[in-house]
Amino acid sequence: MPRARKGAARTQARRRVLRQARGYYGTKSRHKQQAKVALMRAGRNAWTHRRLRRRDMRSLWIARLTAACRMRDYRYSLFVGGLQRAGVLLNRKMLSELAIQDPTTFDVLVNMAKKHLAAKARAA
Secondary structure: OOOOOOHHHHHHHHHHHHHHOOOOOHHHHOOHHHHHHHHHHHHHHHHHHHHHHHHHHHHHHHHHHHHHHHHOOOOHHHHHHHHHHHOOOOOHHHHHHHHHHOHHHHHHHHHHHHHHHHHHHHHO
8 A cells, every 4th residue: 555645734735725715816726836826925915015004094194184284274294393392192193083073172283283383483
């Protein structure tokens, strides 16, 4: 009787790869080697785009804050600088949520930024 060489382990590995590649187009979902290559590429793209998503979200928050500041006849850069001088420790995500969900609180923050920048200008 011939010796078994990786029989069950090889089958399990093949099934695992093909199960992960289910839904891929053509040979990428049917052949183990093509599926492995496709899975490696998919994993690399997922890793890259998780980081790009963070970059895109920060850009979105800044665009929202810029629009909210312009509605109040103020500039985003002055707003952020004024908040830093005021010691407000809210990040851009929270500030953009405030601008959308609670405009009155955002107005208070804009006025606070204006006040602290005016105090800086008087001191200089």
